[in-house]
Amino acid sequence: MDLVNRQKLVKPYMLSVITAGVVVFTISLLNLSVYELGLQYILLMVITCSIGPRVIINFFRFKSCVSISDVFIFLTMFLFGGDAAIVLGTLETAYSSLRISKKAITIAFNAASMTISTSATLWALRLTFGDVAEIGRSEYSSKMIIATCAMAFSQYIINSGLIAIAGALRANKPIFTTWREHYIWTSISYFAGASAASIIAKMIGVVGFYAFIAVMPIVAIVYFTYLTYLKNVEASATQAEQAEQHLAQMLESEERFRSAFDHAPIGMALVGHDGRWLQVNRSLCEILGYTEDEFLGMNFQAITCPDDLGDFLTHVNEVLEGKTATHQMEKRYFHKLGHEVWVLTGISLIRDSQSRSQHIIFQIQDITNRKRAEEQLVHEALHDALTGLPNRAYFMDQLQISLEEVKNSKDHLFAVLFLDLDRFKLINDSIGHMIGDQLLIGIAHRLRKCLRPGDKVARLGGDEFTILLDGIRDASEAIEVADRIQKQVSHPFNLGGYETFTTASIGIALSNIGYERPEDLLRDADTAMYQAKSLGKARYVIFDQGMHAHAMNLLQLETDLRRAIDRKEFFIHYQPIVSLETGKLSGFEALVRWQHPERGLIPPENFIAVAEETGFIVPIGQWVLREACRQMRTWQDRISPDLSLSMSVNLSGKQFAHTNLIDQIVNILEVTGLDPRRLKLEITESVVMENIEVATRMLEQLRALGVELSIDDFGTGYSSLSYLHRLPIDTLKIDRSFVSRISENNENREIVRTILMLAQNLGMGVVAEGVETREQLESLQELKCDRGQGYLFSRPVNALDAERLILSFDEWQPAIFCADERPEKDVFPGLASTYPM
Secondary structure (H helix, E strand, O other), X not given: OOHHHHHHOHHHHHHHHHHHHXXXXXXXXXXXXXXXXXXXXXXXXXXXXXXXHHOEEEOOOOOOEEEHHHHHHHHHHHHHOHHHHHHHHHHHHHHHHHHHOOOHHHHXXXXXXXXXXXXXXXXXXXXXXXXXXXXXXXOOOHHHHHHHHXXXXXXXXXXXHHHHHHHHHHHOOOHHHHHHHHOHHHHHHHHHHHHHHHHHHHHHHHHXXXXXXXXXXXHHHHHHHHHHHHHHHHHHHHHHHHHHHHHHHHHHHHHHHHHHHHHOOOEEEEEOOOOEEEEXXXXXXXXXXXXXXXXXXXXXXXXEXXXXXXXXXXXXXXXXXXXXXXEEEEEEEEOOOOOEEEEEEEEEEEEOOOOOOEEXXXXXXXXXXXXXXXXXXXXXXXXXXXXXXXXXXXXXXHHHHHHHHHHHOOOOOEEEEEXXXXXXXXXXXXXXXXXXXXXXXXXXXXXHHHOOOOOEEEEEEOOEEEEEEEOOOOHXXXXXXXXXXXXXXXXXXXXXXXXXXXXXEEEEEEHHHOOOOHHHHHHHHHHHXXXXXXXXXXXXXXXXXXXXXXXXXXXXXXXXXXXXOOOOOEEEEEEEEEEOOOOOEEEEEEEEEEEEOOOEEEOHHHHHHHHHHHOOHHHHHHHHHHHHHHHHHHHHHHOOOOOOOEEEEEEOHXXXXXXXXXXXXXXXXXXXXOOHHHEEEEEEHHHHHHOHHHHHHHHHHHHHOOOEEEEEEEOOOOOOOOOHHHOOOOEEEEOHHHHOOOOOOHHHHHHHHHHHHHHHHOOOEEEEEOOOOHHHHHHHHHOOOOEEEOOOOOOOEOHHHHHHHHHHHHHHOHHHHOOOOOOOOOOOHHHHOOOOO
């Protein structure tokens, strides 16, 4: 049975016992005649209830005792019979329980248990020995002894059993286990009480009941006198034992202290109020180099470092005055040989056992090696290993201090200079890293020479240095230092037999903008430095707040772009280009896409411009060109070597202006094995017009490779019309802005017609971009446009789906050109709806 179910049985069990007890008590009370019992019974009842529970006799070495009330209950059974004993036992138990519990059910249960056990004992004796009162009045015999034992045993078993059952149910334990743990020793009290009752019954038979009552006060006096004597004897013995133990403990403690003091692995000393050494151990002599006699001839003040003495004396006085129990601090002593020894000193107060005077005890640990290691670690953590200059962590701490000074004094002004060497990467790559390291060391030396006393210079890493100019009057002082630095840095370095030149770009940030964090100030100085580089290097720029928003976006996207190729975040979608005359697939345009790990798919218009501005468009464009050529070659290998499709790839302005563009394209074509005639390079009209002469030469070189050339977004500007016939261009691509409005009015239609006629007269092909509706397609077909691309044919798709288009093009392309089948939406809806533009 589980705990909850057993606990539910406690109350029903107690109530059943109480009910049985009430029945037995009522029967006994009805059978009892107080008038027949007389004054003796009433007097015995009063003594039992008032004095009995308060008089307890303990058994030596046993977990039990005898209450006088137990004796009187057994005595009542001998003198007045069972019913009188039942009534007396019930009333006495109820009264005794009332003293230890206020719960009515507990009081009633205890009284009922006594009632039932006394009644059961009475009937056991009656059945075995006859009338109990007759036994009590008979001569002292073996029958009376046996009856007495039976009385005690029966009362003990039944009473303790009833109570043990309740305890076992409440504690969720077996009944026998509960009885054995808590009630087995109580048997002694029952037997002792019954024996005492039988003896008193015989004594009353000799001297009479009232004579026995008269003797009770004397017995009580003797009893309490005995108790007092026992307490005094016990107290005296305890005190003597405690004193003896205390003395032994003191002697043992003193011996332990002396042994611990002398043989402690750390320095220990007893010191007087005036600081004199009273006693020192061997370890302290070894730590500081003095002999014991030399110590005893001086005080601790004489060998303490003056810088530490004031604080140490303050803490010593606090211990002496009781303001603090102990204190521990790091301080320095002078060794006998003169050098400093770092120690961890603990201070506490002790009292001499004889003189009662107070002494100070020092516990001294040598921590010199640890302090030196810490200092070395701190230095290494805050300094650059190569140049010996402070590092970023140190510089940021100093910058924080300067910012706090600005908060305390609004007139305080300082500046941060962020310096970056302009040609350091070239020097590293051409001459070697060892020369580069020597150059950095030389730069650090020259920077120190350029600064005022109190200025701080640090190396952040690589070829980046920062300078803190604290306490300047205005920006002119920072500019003066920047000029001085640039002059010093620009002087040639003779390193390893090489005469090396470099310059520095410097960004300056002033504290008067209202910075809260040192990171922000350093960031703005860095931004100004990049601005100096973009303006031509070898110069300084002072930061203004207008740079911040632009720099934040530029730097974040630049950082992400730098990682994108390495992390394979770029991918290519291919948009079909279709012949508008035959409906056949003529090629694809490769369109780069960026799947950012946090921001998702980033549209090209959101990152291409940034890539152009930062110059990162060059490696991106190179990757796109290589991947597109590789993919076209893969399709030829997998589908047909005679696959006559072209791959169009956009060239950015920076990529077009790159000096080794031709070499890159040649290398890509060789590596991928793609026929140059299958590659079509697209250049925007604005890029061509930036420098028409240079652009013409570059286009001629590209054309010489065998690749085709297109002018992208043609028509958005008209400046190239006069030069168009001079350019080696194969195709014009009409901008989508014209195609989207070709059906709106006759003016837009005529613009497209003019471009088409111009291209036909110059022998160029035309591709219309952004063909999305049936009306646009029909208009372009009427105007005899060669090719088109747009959502009507397919959205840009991945390489796998592009291959599906190549293989299945003949199956779906007639739907575009067949007059009987005119789909309302995309011809290839599965692709058009799946892949974003």
